[in-house]
Amino acid sequence: MKRIAIGQVRQETNSFNPVLTERSHFDDYGLVRGDAVVERYGDVGELSGFTELPRILGAPVEWVGLCRAVTWSGGPLAPGLLAELIEMTAAPLRAGSVDGVLISLHGAQSAVDDPDVSGRVLEAVRAAVGPATPLVATLDLHANLTPLMVRSADVLIGYHTFPHVDEDATGARAAAALARLLDTRKRPAVNAWKLPMVHNGDGRSTDRGIQRDLWRRIVAAEAADDVASVGLYPVQPWLDAPYLGWTFYQAYWSAEPPLDPRSVAQECWATRAYSEAERFMTPDELVAAARAIDGRPVAVSEYHDATNSGAPGDSTRMLAALLAGRIGEGGALAFCVDPKSVDRCAQAGSGAAVDLTVGGARDPYSEPLAVSARVERVGTLAYRLTGHGGHNFPVDMGRMARVRIGEVTVVLVEKTGPGSSPLLYEAAGVDPRRFKIVLAKSPEGFRNDYEPFAAAILYCAAPGCASPYLERLRFTRTTRPLYPWDGLTAPEEAGWAGPMDRQAALIEG
Numbered sequence: 297m298k299r300i301a302i303g304q305v306r307q308e309t310n311s312f313n314p315v316l317t318e319r320s321h322f323d324d325y326g327l328v329r330g331d332a333v334v335e336r337y338g339d340v341g342e343l344s345g346f347t348e349l350p351r352i353l354g355a356p357v358e359w360v361g362l363c364r365a366v367t368w369s370g371g372p373l374a375p376g377l378l379a380e381l382i383e384m385t386a387a388p389l390r391a392g393s394v395d396g397v398l399i400s401l402h403g404a405q406s407a408v409d410d411p412d413v414s415g416r417v418l419e420a421v422r423a424a425v426g427p428a429t430p431l432v433a434t435l436d437l438h439a440n441l442t443p444l445m446v447r448s449a450d451v452l453i454g455y456h457t458f459p460h461v462d463e464d465a466t467g468a469r470a471a472a473a474l475a476r477l478l479d480t481r482k483r484p485a486v487n488a489w490k491l492p493m494v495h496n497g498d499g500r501s502t503d504r505g506i507q508r509d510l511w512r513r514i515v516a517a518e519a520a521d522d523v524a525s526v527g528l529y530p531v532q533p534w535l536d537a538p539y540l541g542w543t544f545y546q547a548y549w550s551a552e553p554p555l556d557p558r559s560v561a562q563e564c565w566a567t568r569a570y571s572e573a574e575r576f577m578t579p580d581e582l583v584a585a586a587r588a589i590d591g592r593p594v595a596v597s598e599y600h601d602a603t604n605s606g607a608p609g610d611s612t613r614m615l616a617a618l619l620a621g622r623i624g625e626g627g628a629l630a631f632c633v634d635p636k637s638v639d640r641c642a643q644a645g646s647g648a649a650v651d652l653t654v655g656g657a658r659d660p661y662s663e664p665l666a667v668s669a670r671v672e673r674v675g676t677l678a679y680r681l682t683g684h685g686g687h688n689f690p691v692d693m694g695r696m697a698r699v700r701i702g703e704v705t706v707v708l709v710e711k712t713g714p715g716s717s718p719l720l721y722e723a724a725g726v727d728p729r730r731f732k733i734v735l736a737k738s739p740e741g742f743r744n745d746y747e748p749f750a751a752a753i754l755y756c757a758a759p760g761c762a763s764p765y766l767e768r769l770r771f772t773r774t775t776r777p778l779y780p781w782d783g784l785t786a787p788e789e790a791g792w793a794g795p796m797d798r799q800a801a802l803i804e805g
Contacts, residue, residue, distance in 0.1 A: 298353070298478065301389060301425075302333055302346055303362030304400035305381050305417050308436065310606025311406060311536035312761040312769055313371035315658050319380065321367040324692055324711055329384060333361035340688050341366075342400035342434045345467020349398070352468075352475045362388050362399070368713050369606035373407035381413075382420045389424035396430040396474050397421055400467065403439020403454075404532035411537035411773060415444030422448040430477035432470045436460070437502075438532040441543035446488045446796055450477060451547045454527035456515050458502045459684035459716075459744035473524045473547075484524045484547040488797075489557040491542040491564055492790035493779040494533050496764040497739055498755075499572035506570050510563060517554040523547070526554060528564070534605055534762055540774045541793060557795075565787050568779050576757030576764055579617030586733045591751030592626050593734040597742060600760025601659060603715035604685060604738040608658035609633035612665040613758040614735060615655065615706070619667070623703045626732030629721060631707040633658065638708045641671045641697030652699070654706070661759040669699040669706075677709055679723040684716050684741035691720075698724050705731070716742040739764070 307317060319327075328336055338347045343364070350356050363384040373381075385399075399421060405413035418433060425431065430450050435441075437455040445452065453470040455462055477483070502511040510528070518526040524547040531542055544560050546553040576599060577585060586594040601611035610633045618628045637652045644650045648671045656664035677696035681689040694710030707724040714720060715737025721728045728734045729749055736742035739762065743753055757764050767780060776782055777790050787793055 297358050298395040299358045301360040301394045301397040304364045306366045306402045307405050308369040308402050309406040310534045313606050315371045316374040317370045318374050322365045325367045327365050329363045330361040333364045334359045337364050341463045342467035344464040346398045348468045349471040360394050375408045378407040386420040386424045400434045403435035404535045412442050415442045418448035432474045434466050434470045439529045440531045450483050451524045453525050459741035463687040484549050487546045487553045489544045489561050490793045492793040493568045496533050506567050522550040523554050536771045536773045538775050576755050579614045582756040583617050583621035589752045592732045594752045595746035595750040596735050597755040598735045598737050599739045599757045600763045602737045602739050602762045603712050605762035607762040609712050610655040611659040611760050612655040612662040618704045627703040628733040629705050629731040630735040633712050634708050635710040638695050638697045638710050642674050667701045669701045673698040677723050679719045684744040685714050717745050
């Protein structure tokens, strides 16, 4: 019976969020080791696809649980936490041999003490199992691939969808790749091509964006018998890290990669300035525009404070505009990460009138907002997320208080979490379909869950940790030159980009 190590270390980092990610944040979302990895989370996210391996092999396996360390998007890992996560992952591998490894990572995860969390985890796993043991890792579509990641893993498998609705399928693709490696014992060739460009993601969805046809070709190319993986990684744009940029990755057993990497790179580069929106609405403009739309709800991207992009979740810019404007029938529905206000409401109890200072404590781009509110409900907010950003994913945002402030209903929560799903509001006891305006702290993925019933989808932007106006944020660690900050007219002008084996030589040289 094959002994297969299985694990997960996942968090998407927003480098501009000043709230560091601590060990307790992983505890909130389920930090387990050993047998509990499969027993408790074998049906969640990529792990649910990994556990298809016995079916794919046609034989049972012995699972060796490493650790499952997952939390929601947020600030960089606090000092020392990366070393702790690496030890939890690698220690079981040093304790006994395994036949293969399946591990789920994000790929755009950074720590205060190292910007390449996924690379360091893969490096430690490779060191523990040796060069001959097959190692397959899954990545988010917005991963920032590094030479260390590419060199350490036999195969990297990324999402093929944005909005992200293929976590379990991605895990199953990884399991199939590992099965092939176990059968042939032949490591595939890898071609990874780095592009010196970053984009805010507007117009880049895989089902309808400007690169929809490219994504269809990518999926078709990976389906060939002699191909292990084909993926495009248009990077988390709020990650301030060296060698930030898009990556086109292919792993294959044929003589040549299935798609010409230079041609795909040029095709991507040609779209570098494309956006569906000429500009994003300001909060004040958005309230007026939403009010003029027939029907409800109008689902709104609170882009700048998207918790799905790692922003703090307590910006008051959109909330202030909602409170200042006249919304009319239906009112508005919003949420805010504000543990102090939750505590104040819990002490006052349901039905109480309270004066609160809401938001602006975590977000450095807005100010706290003084309001008078009526507490409608207090309790806890937990649910299982399936849709964009999760597959059977347990969400626990701690205590919550639902309050009414004029025409606006606000769900106050203790802890950050998914901003893209109507399930959040339903867990707080309200139906978002009843409201005129509903805020989603998500740049694009929310469309997957709201579009089936929304009267319209609108996008709002203000200063914030996840602002779509990347040029206004202060990147200090990226390798330059890099679009859109520098005057690049061709990707070849950035000597650090191109084939990643050349990039690795530059880094190590």
